[in-house]
Amino acid sequence: MEILDAAAELFAARGFHGVSIEDIGGAVGTSGPALYRHFSGKEALLAEMLLDISERLHTSATSRVTEAPDAEHALDALLTGQIEFALSHPALIIVHDRELGNVPEPARRRIRRLQRLYVEEWVTVLSELYPDCPPPRLRAATHAIFGLLNSTPHSAGELDPAAMAELLRGMARAALADAQS
């Protein structure tokens, strides 16, 4: 939805509390309280946004993994998915890992759950690939890889997207291969 896209850009730039309902309304051409026809409140808007993001990441991951012929290809597919998402929706990436704390409790739990499932998708594939590496280490490595891949908003403009994708994929691959040892 247009409202969620505009809100995501604003939240990414100034943070949840740094953006007013008026700001969001203004960004979509309406003024302020019109948004209450679509969302029950500012927090609900954020909740729906984060829920949507974590759902997209998670379902894309599971479908890619189940379609992959082996763990090697599954990892490649996971990398592709995350890199694609990070490069094409930098604002969503930023909001996704900054603003969970502002989501009220009922929705917060569901988002955390999806995030956890997404991480476990990675850990499962990595466990198959590197069976000697203990899961906690793989989990930490996975978070590190997310940090690496999600760095893309910070280095905007240095490289064109294709080169950036290639660079990130290579670095992530190498880092994971090392993490196993």
Next chain:
Amino acid sequence: MEILDAAAELFAARGFHGVSIEDIGGAVGTSGPALYRHFSGKEALLAEMLLDISERLHTSATSRVTEAPDAEHALDALLTGQIEFALSHPALIIVHDRELGNVPEPARRRIRRLQRLYVEEWVTVLSELYPDCPPPRLRAATHAIFGLLNSTPHSAGELDPAAMAELLRGMARAALADAQS
């Protein structure tokens, strides 16, 4: 200073606009407006905090690099410094790369400058190590490495600090070696 430390924790947890002057005062045992005896305002407090962080990172980096016998050791020293900092001051790391947008203009420029110098310190060392790799690619790789190393707040508790440091160092080394190609 105690005030800055408390404010850093709060800013990291709830974001600049999500923390009130009262909150910060409460966290250090005084109440609210007492802070104006030490800072001219909320933004000035944030500015001093970010300035201090970027100064520490930058000066530590230059001193480590100039003391290193060669580029290989210099890179090791840079990795050590960043990992140490990220592991021991997770809140500062978070604030440092989230809240620059809330610093008012005079100070903002100085902070950006220090951050840029810090990045260039890395790029210079990497250029010496991988002379065939174009600087923009090295710059993007450097940002990616920061993302990887700064992931530590997200995977708190998975591994003990020593194991975490070792893991991150290995992954970063491997990722950088790959980035050159």
Next chain:
DNA sequence: CGGAGATGTTAGTCATTATTAACGTTACCG
């Protein structure tokens, strides 16, 4: 002693802002 300076306190002030109220308008459907 006495007064200056550093540091705290509580009670305003004033702006911002989330949310609700009250009130159109348009489009579609019986």
Next chain:
DNA sequence: CGGTAACGTTAATAATGACTAACATCTCCG
């Protein structure tokens, strides 16, 4: 038509929060 639902508008309302004012303390040094 007529009326209902979807969507917008411009006022309140009410809370929060940054910052200032006015007023203690306390310490330290002459």
